[in-house]
Amino acid sequence: MSDTPTLRRPLIIAAIMAAMAMIAIEATIVSTAMPQIAAQLGDLHLYSWVFSSFLLTQTAMTVAFGKLADLYGRRPILLLGIAIFLVGSVLCGLAWSMPSLIAFRLIQGVGAGAIQPVAITVVGDLYSVEERGKVQGWLASIWGISSVIGPLAGGLIIQHASWAWVFWINVPIGLAAGLGFVAFLHEDVAHRTRKVDALGATLFAIAVAALMVALTEVGNSTFAAVAALVVALVAGTGFFVQERIADDPMMDLKLWARRSIATANAATLLSGMTIIGLTTFLPMYVQGVLGQSPLVAGFTLTAMVFGWPIGATIAARNFKRFGLRPILLFGATLLPFGAAVFLFLRAGYPPQVAAAGSVVIGFGMGFLSNAAIVIVQSAVGWNERGAATSSNIFARNLGSTLGATALGAVFNLSLASGGAGGRAVDFDSIQKLLEGTGGTITDAGTQAALAHSLHLTFWAMFIVSALTLVAALFVPVATPAAKSAPEDAPAEALPIVEA
Template sequence: MSQPGERRTHRGLTVAGLVLAFAMAALEGTVVATAMPTVAHELKGLLSYAWVTNAYLLTSAVAVPIYGKLSDMYGRKPIFLFGVLLFLLGSAASGAAQSMTALIVFRALQGLGAGAMQPVALTIIGDIFDLEERSRMQGLFGSVWGIFGIVGPILGGIIVKYVSWRWVFFINIPFGLACAALVGVALHENIDKRRRRLDIAGAALLATGVTALLISTSHLGTAVTATSTLLALVLIGLFVWVELRAAEPVLPFDLFARPIMAHASLMGALLGGAMMGSLTFVPLFIQGVLRGSPTEAGGALTPMLVAWPIASAIGGRLIPKVGIRPLVRVGISLTAVGSLLLMFFGHRGIYAIYLATGFFGLGMGLGNTALVIAVQTSVEWAQRGIATASTMFFRTIGGLVAVGVMGGLLAASFAADPNIPPDAADLVLSREGMTHLSPELLARIGHILEEGVRRCFFVTGVLGALAFIAVLFFPDVSKKPATEPVTSAPPAH
């Protein structure tokens, strides 16, 4: 509760600052992808192309649970502002990068900042609004994510064509400063000042263990895969051992004894895998197999990107009326339908893919919003940060591991035919490149690519089906939060 003389949070300004953070994070996922062909050409780094994105995703993924725990220990505002600062430093340095290696390093720094922005922002919303208001706000933020995800490719194309690819990164700076100023001035917390023991060993083991796990799925060669897999198992085993003995574990295992947390984490990993698989391999299928243009490949994801914010906004308003569990079940079921459509009918043409991605968007918009509310409602303030972050962590890790496995299936399809030249597969992704291939080789590559992507769609379908089975056992959620928030701060001690 607020104490006499305590400054109160201005919720409107706080929300405005958090919206800016969400907009930057959403844009970064799509606007950079649009600029990457130009970046790779100018910096002469085509062979390092994928690592510009992977470095960002990797550091943001491993940082999410750590920031979530720190926000529970030291308050939301300082951790959020620290994340924004790192994100802006990474953005400025990325825009000024003079080599592909430097860009990869600076993107990793940017990812470290992004790892705090989205989960801590959602946690702040859980702190400063009651359940009914929180549902609408989570719907709003889901809509912001979807809308700016759609705007990203368009904005990226305009910036690259008329200004410079460097402004894809520099554009974050004014918005990031405005975000930090709004949250810094408007959000006030009453933080417990007692000394806390930071679980440095646990944080280090989690970060290195997850990094090794993701490298093991990156197809860098048999020796690298075997070594990183073994290292990941050892580090994650040590992490579990340390966490069971830590006074302030970075990822408290007792949290997952709660049925809601256990189910949400499992479904998050499965949905993350299905969603990232579709986002990654649907455009590849359209360009490489259906011979579509890059515009047509991006357009196949439009139904998802349009349906997601609409469903998120609707779901946020429905939660107080129908409850959390029905929306979780409906949302996950729709996502499963989308993944199964992709599995059974995705190879039959563009319209089946449109339908599948549309179901994905509807399902994720409804289900993801309700899942976040369910998780935040099931815990008290002192665990709300790590609870929110952990659901995002498992969704991101599930997506990255699934895409790595699917990429391995695709690579295995090409490796099975020694008559395919190493660089020939890349040529089918552009009309100009296809002119350098014989009709026979072009047909052979197209057939192999189709079979490989169909295997990826099969994995997506299995993940969606497993998520549907898991949601059948999703527990009921009380509409009364564990701690009704009055301000964004924990109770005074």
């Protein structure tokens, strides 16, 4: 695609931005609406699965779809990903129960796993290294814009329409992106013989899904939790064996064995757990405990997502001045400072307090995530840089997947054990409380139990954020492993500034 006419490239980028906007807006719009969705569908103990199921399939399929794009071209995989994502979105809006919503979110995640990596690859195909900085700025702006539009749209939809439109709003955006790719993205694909590690991806998905089930069933069914844990261990062992013997593995274990990559990815994984905890449970706290509307709850989360690209931009401009490791450590230090704010939240506090903690965490993630990617890239030569970058994105997605489930288990266990009063809390009571947010709180005991459970969940999130800082301390000073690529080498698709 290097010969793509200059006049057509902006139109392709517009299609890419539309496709990625669907994924970016999902984080805030679904988080804003989920307390009301859970109140209507029931099965509140499965709340965190709505987030982790999406992340599970997105994480498992990212590498596989990237390799399929090498085999069959970018456009077919992008169109396939958009189609799958839109089918999942329509089905999510038609969900009749929490398990059905979770199943349809799995489908959405598969589509997202195709859209995000292949869209970034197209940018690398179209633009040289010198041109890509400006394009990356456009793509990063999507997350900032979505952080504002998402909560606003989610709050308005919940207040004035059916929650199904939280998912159906993706349909016109996805159709516009698909038409843009059909009209403007023309390829002359040179087919390459390359195996896709389908077995590795399958074993990974089974292992993570089983671990999620084990964490979810803790406190509900000991037998189910133990059985799921056994399945997770067996599938996990099989996955690592497969990755050692596969000709073209889903995860290059030798790459992960390098200290710079292993430590930076460890910090990234833990930061992903922190962020998903905030994204999943802050809207519930603001609505159920502080008694605010979904719109207000969404904007407390917006502060985090809005601060992320700003922090990433500031970090990128100061790499040469301060160095990569100090920037990483600064971002990792901001995470526990921001998470500590939620330890002091109480009923009656203004939502601005929650927003303050969110914005600090957002800035921290901007510094940490940007520095971590560059550190990982600096640890390898040019011919391994794409795989190294993918490993960092994979680590963050995996952290989000595990974090949603682990922190969800903390929340469920606290409610089941009786919360602050030592009496088990009925999930139906929590649902009624969430249905009445923004109005008069009639059940002070239920509100107190919800506040206590979420407070313990915020403590778990704070501990994970502190561990992020510990992992960052072990990251060595980044030293380039190889000189830059030759001038005639293909441009590599590297999301240096990502939110």
